Amino acid sequence: MAKVPIWDLPDVPTGELPPHIQLQRTRVFCKSDAPTNTENIQYSGAYASMGVDNSLRLDQFRSNFKVEVMRLNEDDMEFDMIGIDPSIANAFRRILIAELPTMAIEKVLIANNTSVIQDEVLAHRLGLIPIKVDPRLFDYMSENDVPNEKNTIVFKLHVRCERGDARLTEKRRLTVVVLIFNWLTEWYFKMGMACHAVTSDELKWLPNGSEFLLATENSASNSTSKPKTYTSFSCSQDSLPQFSKNPITLKHPDIIIAKLGLGQEIELEAHVVKGMGKTHAKWSPVATAWYRMLPEAVLLQEIQDEKATELVQKCPTKVFDIEDVGKGKKRATVGRPRDCTLCRECIRGEGWENYVALRLTIESTGALPPEVLFTEAVKILEDKCER
């Protein structure tokens, strides 16, 4: 696109925009100093003098909008949304991070903690553990509610570090090395230096509710009735159809919660409650969710031979490719625009140019598979509109 005075540009029929303005409307330019042209021309009357209708007709949106899924695993997904505006994409991203409910440990009742980890630090760590359960099956719990099986899950942790815990229990041929190793671990234990690591799979789910008795117990009067605990589950969560086949577990069983030395013990009960990322980040269902625009690199001139190899080497993510055009001449083409991280390495040399066009990537973690998360997020945006 060489620079041409405006009067010499070919006439365009009314109802369309001349190509350079069309380019300006749909793309963000990424020059060597800074990106330019970043705002969208949203105003519906912006191009009225040209006779072009910039307003968003719903049918136009419907026909233009496309979604392409690039990658979908159990834990994360990446997909492209073509034809959507960044404000809506940003709204989805914000909802994914902050307003999708999940379950996380909120109250920790500590009966005994003789480890080096302080109570509050332990409780904080427990809160951040992701739990594999569908939050849609539970209700929110407010301050005045009694914890019951509809809004709470109870986990129990009771660990004690005894002598000989870390010893190898598998049978092995007793080679000299293993003998020495065993002796060393014994010696470490005697010195009190070995540690027993408390991993998250030691948290056991209690489907019947809490087992700790309330402090206001009067043992005489309750010999016949069921003792009152911190939660009042009217029926065991085991019996609910959703949980009888899939017991509630943690998403990763190998998270180290604490480390215990000899003779130290932790006994606690953790209550899991539904919440939103807005209140505390432990309730956020995604590790992170992000979006970026799809980059488009356009070469303004033909680049050949040494310049082509130089260009290919310059790009740290190997965006450019070399195409052999017979007679030993090489030409550079844009191979993988998606990999371009817009580092602008390639522009530092001479006048090439980069454009940017629109894309959304979402990475999620934890209880729900990512596609479900996204649909839930969209539903939440809809509900907000209804209010």
Add this chain to the structure above:
Amino acid sequence: MELGSVQDQSASTFSLTDEDHTLANSLRFTLNQDPRVTFCGYSIPHPSDARVNIRVQTTGDPASEVFKDSCQDLMLICQHVRSTFDHAVTTFKNEKGVNAMDLKP
């Protein structure tokens, strides 16, 4: 909550509680796309209160009607996005399933 003058229905400010940029920016976008709107903007009076003021000025139509219409539009956009997304995910899963079956001898 709407603040406007009784005589001039075409311009008013809507003050929404318990909202933030998430809804306000998307609403502003859909409002702008409506040809009846001459001016549209939003502001957050103080970041500690969850409150958003959306200002709408139209070419004659009552502002609350236009506001409601754009809320409806946003809802329809969301529904369309959702269905397209679901469709794309099922297509992707089917393709992946087919590929996996092809690879297995």
